[in-house]
Amino acid sequence: MGTSLDAATSAGQLSAELLGAMAYGELSAFGRLSLDSREAPTLHDRSVLAKIAVGAYGNFALLSDRLWEIGVDPEHAMLPFQRSFDHFHERTKPGDWFESVMKAYVIDTVSSDFYRAVSMFLDSTTQHFVERVASPDQATEVLRVLLNRALADDPRLASRLALWGRRLVGEALTQAQRVGVEHPVLGPALKNTPDARAAVKTLTAELAAKHARRMTGLGLTA
Template sequence: MSTSPADPARYNSFLMDLLGVMAYGELSAFERLSSDARYSPSLHDRAVLGRIAVIEFQHYELVSARLDEMGLDPEVAMLPFQPSVDHFHERTRPADWFESLMKAYVIDTVSADFYRAVALHVDASTRLLVERIQADEAATAVLRDRLKTALADDPRLASRLALWARRLLGEALTQARRVSFEHAFLGGLIGADEERSREMVRELTVQLAANHSQRMTQLGLAG
């Protein structure tokens, strides 16, 4: 656990990357959910996604404020991650409301697992920020309950959404590995060499996949 890094300048560089990707992830989630609300079958469901989008924007504001406190420009911190995150969302564009729900649920939960794992290696202030954001289970609970209701109402959705969830997981893990390797902030935060950094990323992706499989089982879907 990094409380007093040996090389503060290097640590802060990796920390800026971590906060930058978090901030842009939250901002893009807000934009995506706001846009996907158009698929909603009812005004109630549109309001559900709208409420979750607001939560994502509030999370973005928290990370952005932390960057400001560090004397860093949030836009500068986010820019390196914009192409890959945008490309990820282009590759995983949902076809309908149900796929939108599943995408929001998978990305929300996998991202939360990822950032909680990384937060074990950061300073106390940053760790509290990550925990505050990822401990907000309101959006996750709403998405999970709405998916359960949809699957109960139409069991034929199960096979399609199970396949979609597996695709989303694969894309999310690829994205996590790419960001971790290209920006090396996992190893950089603890001063690990390249070999150990890659080992950490491999271990983390295995755990992310296992957690996802457990959540899919809870939904009654194949993980």
């Protein structure tokens, strides 16, 4: 009885931590993309990034509602992640529009992979919810198209964006490791083992491999 209760408590904590991390990530994305849209070279591109920002806020609202449903104050769930997420974005400020689009693409895809990997150890309802929010969607494809177009228009961007992409994914994977280790409910759950550091190391290797395939698809080296 006690073991079942402990397991249920742990699962509930994992759900709250994961949803809290996702919620703050989406709220941050909304603010970041709204600002980045102002640097767009055309009004069309500006409207495209603004629309993606609105989608991020929509995801934030969905996550907040879900947290209330499971009895967790969204602000309390997000606060433990605020400092590290904000520091990450301070360290990875884009230099121009093209770097902004690359950052949005890399962060969107890598974080989605991370959240879905963690959700596999949750109850089916939460797992399906995370899959719905974190799965690649139209925004991901739009960002990929923007990058492909930019690279086709100016092939000289390839080396710079490849280098920027490598820096971003390095920072993103370090962030994923930090989240897994600093939030002990998340780390061990990844591989159902008490060794959080080993679990997170394995996951980050998987995330890096997926990122490399996406960069190859763009004609860039990861």
